Amino acid sequence: MSLAALRADFEGFEGTPADLIPVLQRIQVLHGFISKDSVHLISRWLKISENEIYGVATFFAQFRFKRPGDHVIKVCLGTACHVRGGEQILDVFRRRLGIQPGEATPDGMYQLERVACLGCCALAPVLSLDDKVHGQTSVLQVRDLLGGREPSEDS
Ligand code: FES
Numbered sequence: 001m002s003l004a005a006l007r008a009d010f011e012g013f014e015g016t017p018a019d020l021i022p023v024l025q026r027i028q029v030l031h032g033f034i035s036k037d038s039v040h041l042i043s044r045w046l047k048i049s050e051n052e053i054y055g056v057a058t059f060f061a062q063f064r065f066k067r068p069g070d071h072v073i074k075v076c077l078g079t080a081c082h083v084r085g086g087e088q089i090l091d092v093f094r095r096r097l098g099i100q101p102g103e104a105t106p107d108g109m110y111q112l113e114r115v116a117c118l119g120c121c122a123l124a125p126v127l128s129l130d131d132k133v134h135g136q137t138s139v140l141q142v143r144d145l146l147g148g149r150e151p152s153e154d155s
Pocket residue numbers: 076077078079080081082116117118119120121122124126
């Protein structure tokens with residue numbers, strides 16, 4: 001991305017430091033994460049140091065600085081799901097994928113997230129894979145959901 005392309009994406013913004021948060025939000029919506037290149041360009045455009053941008057952005061949990069995996073797995077650890085085995089399901093994903101919540105597999109295939117509630121507590125334990133919600137899940141279903149992917153060597 002060039003500075004000109006960045007400006008084109010952000011037509012309507014004044015290009016002042018006050019635009020920083022909405023610009024970061026927009027970049028994340030457009031690209032799924034905020035790359036080093038984006039931070040560099042924002043720094044030049046808004047005339048804010050890269051350190052300051054990272055300082056502001058890391059304050060907000062919503063911003064992601066690494067490319068997310070192609071398929072996003074969200075394991076619910078809300079109260080209903082927690083008491084019905086959500087933590088064990090998350091552990092199986094951790095071991096099989098070799099990553100922690102908030103991380104993507106090295107091949108970029110999967111992103112693992114823990115969430116507080118997916119809104120269907122009666123079906124606990126609940127997880128979602130991309131946009132599909134799976135209720136009353138079990139550790140045995142994890143392998144099926146991952147298409148038989150073998151456990152990580154690190155597990
Ligand atoms: S607590 Fe898991 S879906 Fe609500």
